[in-house]
Amino acid sequence: MAVTEKQVAIAPQVDETEETRFTWGEVARNLFLRKPLGATGAVVILIMVAVALFADFITPYNPVVNAYDKIHEAPSAEHWLGTDQFGRDVLARIIYGARTALLVGFTASLVGATAGLILGVASAYFGGRFDLLFQRVMDIFIAFPLIIMALAVVSIFGTGTQNVIIAITFPFVPRCARVVRASALAVREIPYVDAARALGFNHVRIIMRHMIPNVMAPYLIILTAFLGQAILLEASLSYLGLGVQEPTPAWGLMLQGGAEEYAESAPWIAIFPGVAISLSVFAFNLFGDAVRDTLDPRLRSD
Amino acid sequence: MYKYIFKRILLMIPTLFGAAVLVFFLMRLVPGDICELRMAGTGQYFDERALQVCREQIGLTKPLFVQFFDWVWGIARLDFGVSMWTGRPITEEIGLRFELSLQVAIMATLTATILAIPLGTISAVKQDTWIDYVVRSFSIAGIAMPSFWLGILIILGLLITTQRYFGVPWMPPIQYTPIWVDPWANLSQLIWPALATGYRYSAVATRMTRSALLEVLREDYVRTARAKGLLEKLIINRHALKNALLPVTTVIGLEFAFLMGGLVVTEQVFNLNGLGKLFVLAVTHHDYTMTQSLVMLVALVFVLTNFFIDVFYAWLDPRIRYR
Numbered sequence: 001m002a003v004t005e006k007q008v009a010i011a012p013q014v015d016e017t018e019e020t021r022f023t024w025g026e027v028a029r030n031l032f033l034r035k036p037l038g039a040t041g042a043v044v045i046l047i048m049v050a051v052a053l054f055a056d057f058i059t060p061y062n063p064v065v066n067a068y069d070k071i072h073e074a075p076s077a078e079h080w081l082g083t084d085q086f087g088r089d090v091l092a093r094i095i096y097g098a099r100t101a102l103l104v105g106f107t108a109s110l111v112g113a114t115a116g117l118i119l120g121v122a123s124a125y126f127g128g129r130f131d132l133l134f135q136r137v138m139d140i141f142i143a144f145p146l147i148i149m150a151l152a153v154v155s156i157f158g159t160g161t162q163n164v165i166i167a168i169t170f171p172f173v174p175r176c177a178r179v180v181r182a183s184a185l186a187v188r189e190i191p192y193v194d195a196a197r198a199l200g201f202n203h204v205r206i207i208m209r210h211m212i213p214n215v216m217a218p219y220l221i222i223l224t225a226f227l228g229q230a231i232l233l234e235a236s237l238s239y240l241g242l243g244v245q246e247p248t249p250a251w252g253l254m255l256q257g258g259a260e261e262y263a264e265s266a267p268w269i270a271i272f273p274g275v276a277i278s279l280s281v282f283a284f285n286l287f288g289d290a291v292r293d294t295l296d297p298r299l300r301s302d
Numbered sequence: 303m304y305k306y307i308f309k310r311i312l313l314m315i316p317t318l319f320g321a322a323v324l325v326f327f328l329m330r331l332v333p334g335d336i337c338e339l340r341m342a343g344t345g346q347y348f349d350e351r352a353l354q355v356c357r358e359q360i361g362l363t364k365p366l367f368v369q370f371f372d373w374v375w376g377i378a379r380l381d382f383g384v385s386m387w388t389g390r391p392i393t394e395e396i397g398l399r400f401e402l403s404l405q406v407a408i409m410a411t412l413t414a415t416i417l418a419i420p421l422g423t424i425s426a427v428k429q430d431t432w433i434d435y436v437v438r439s440f441s442i443a444g445i446a447m448p449s450f451w452l453g454i455l456i457i458l459g460l461l462i463t464t465q466r467y468f469g470v471p472w473m474p475p476i477q478y479t480p481i482w483v484d485p486w487a488n489l490s491q492l493i494w495p496a497l498a499t500g501y502r503y504s505a506v507a508t509r510m511t512r513s514a515l516l517e518v519l520r521e522d523y524v525r526t527a528r529a530k531g532l533l534e535k536l537i538i539n540r541h542a543l544k545n546a547l548l549p550v551t552t553v554i555g556l557e558f559a560f561l562m563g564g565l566v567v568t569e570q571v572f573n574l575n576g577l578g579k580l581f582v583l584a585v586t587h588h589d590y591t592m593t594q595s596l597v598m599l600v601a602l603v604f605v606l607t608n609f610f611i612d613v614f615y616a617w618l619d620p621r622i623r624y625r
Contacts (some may be wrong), residue, residue, distance in 0.1 A: 031332050038437065079312040112527060143604045144597070145564030148581065152325075155585045228446065235448055236567045240582065267458055274451035282446035289442070 038290020044283035052098040055200075058238045061089035063096040064247040072266045082268040084254065090268060094276045096249040100161065101280060104234040104244075108168035109226035116176025117219050121211050123177065124184035126201070135181075141174040150233060154242045164243045168233050176222050181214045190214075217295040224288035228281040251277045306377050314605045321601040322377070322594070326370050329590050335362060336588040338388050341402060361387055373594065387589040395580065397590065397597065401419040402478050403576040405488075406496050407561035413500030414507050415554060421504075422511025422550070427538060437508065444505025453571035460494075495572045499565065503557050510553040513621050514546040521545075548618065552611050559607040563600035 032039045051058060061079075067087035075082040081090040123134040141149070153167035187193065188211070196206045237243030238252030244254065254273035318459055337356035357363050361372075376383055382392040423438035458475065464472035474491045483486040517522065527537045566578035577596065584592035 026353050037438065136316055136320065139317050140324060140601075141323055143317060145560045145600070147564050147566055148597075148600065150571045151566070151582065151585055152328060156328070232446075232448055236450065239448075239450055239567060240570060242582075252448075255454065270458060272453065274448065277451065278443070278447045280446075281448075282442055284447055285442045289438075 035290035041283040041286030059092040063249040088100035093249040100250040105230040108230040111222040112169040112172025120177035120180030138174040228284035330476040409496035410500040414504035417504035418507030422508040426515035441505040443507040450567040559604045
């Protein structure tokens with residue numbers, strides 16, 4: 001009787017770990033067949049990456065050189081999206097802005113989520129007092145809205161692309177750590193971790209080789225969720241004048257450069273960079289949703 | 303239940319104290335201080351003696367730990383001190399803006415709740431149909447669109463439509479009027495930021511409603527309800543939604559807490575004199591006392607919201623109380 005009960009209790013866990021094992025080919029196939037929205041997102045992201053990489057070949061205009069004889073020109077065959085208050089081509093600045101957005105987005109999410117992954121798993125693995133203390137510290141950090149935390153970091157390190165990346169990475173760490181820790185707690189209870197310990201493996205090896213591979217699903221879900229947030233946060237900081245600085249092309253900064261003042265006379269300055277931000281965050285969110293649906297077996301529709 | 307509530311109240315203290323330590327020492331890591339900033343404006347920047355006098359007046363020359371304990375002791379007696387920048391009492395400065403921020407937060411929360419629950423429910427019930435795709439696109443768009451840009455678009459739209467139909471461009475008033483003085487003037491100013499943030503907020507809540515309901519609809523008891531032939535409408539409204547709304551309450555509560563301090567960017571667009579703007583000013587002025595108090599206020603709202611969510615959970619689900 002006791003044995004059957006135990007088997008029943010363990011059964012769903014085994015199922016889950018088997019279901020979350022998959023090959024990359026399978027993921028891609030699933031994405032395109034079952035997740036049309038996610039696939040659309042992935043395509044938009046790929047286009048964005050291509051545009052950012054080959055910006056020099058796509059637009060003939062320089063995004064940072066002012067041309068005072070062409071201020072506030074409406075969209076035309078020459079300047080498809082018009083020119084801004086310094087006479088720079090808006091489309092060129094959007095295209096080069098993709099570089100800034102992707103650089104900040106990818107670096108901040110990768111570094112933030114990975115740091116959170118390691119801290120979260122370590123916290124769950126060691127448990128006890130370390131875990132308790134660690135959780136309290138994370139609670140304190142999470143108590144602040146993302147933007148306020150980022151503002152605080154900016155006020156310490158100053159503005160500029162590099163510091164914006166730091167400011168966005170920092171608040172991501174506790175958020176990822178908390179999610180990963182919850183999954184790692186379950187993984188720690190699975191007997192193979194005890195087995196690894198019994199074999200005399202050291203903590204680092206157990207964490208890196210045995211625990212982290214088993215919490216990749218929540219890690220990837222939160223990583224893809226961060227990508228869109230990071231781009232949005234960078235735009236917000238730049239819009240406030242506390243992020244990327246002129247003349248670096250960045251979408252949020254383009255809105256800040258007097259978008260409201262010229263709203264009537266040159267609305268294209270206020271409209272197109274916002275479209276770029278929304279479209280890219282939209283794509284990252286669609287993609288992230290599909291990743292979550294695929295990796296989280298509870299949400300599968302079949 | 304009372305024991306649980308008491309325990310949760312005690313647990314708030316270390317978090318708040320931690321926030322106090324964090325903000326106090328973080329602020330002082332920032333290069334430069336308020337005196338240097340003031341002197342920079344008067345051209346006396348290099349006068350070391352004037353700087354020293356200014357610092358002594360504000361109390362910046364005392365040892366850090368003395369400053370810290372003075373501050374914490376002040377808070378314990380509900381004395382938050384004066385703003386280093388304006389010299390006015392902090393409670394007064396915050397009080398001026400609190401009303402506005404609170405009203406926008408409440409209006410945005412209402413907008414979000416009214417939109418999110420029906421939309422999320424229909425999207426989950428009709429999963430993977432065109433309705434689901436439309437609702438999901440609508441909600442993902444809400445998360446993708448920066449609320450400050452939506453704000454710019456709203457202002458732009460208002461200017462253009464009023465210009466076209468009334469001949470005079472109209473902008474929301476900049477001067478804040480309390481709602482009991484002139485409800486019309488008040489609403490015509492605050493409804494726009496509430497909509498701009500409410501859309502994003504409703505998007506978050508819609509997604510949460512959808513995924514929570516999807517999870518609940520796979521539970522055994524829903525299958526049982528279906529097996530006994532209950533109307534689908536009753537299953538959703540009485541059985542599934544009740545359980546699915548728990549995580550939604552959390553999201554709505556946390557977003558509300560966020561709105562109280564995190565409206566920095568939207569306030570900028572609509573030129574509102576709220577807590578977010580005060581926060582940016584305090585940080586850029588190195589106004590230590592003001593920044594610290596605002597951070598403590600944000601942390602307090604967050605911790606209290608969490609507290610109410612937890613108590614609400616425990617009230618609904620007795621298993622939580624006894625854990």
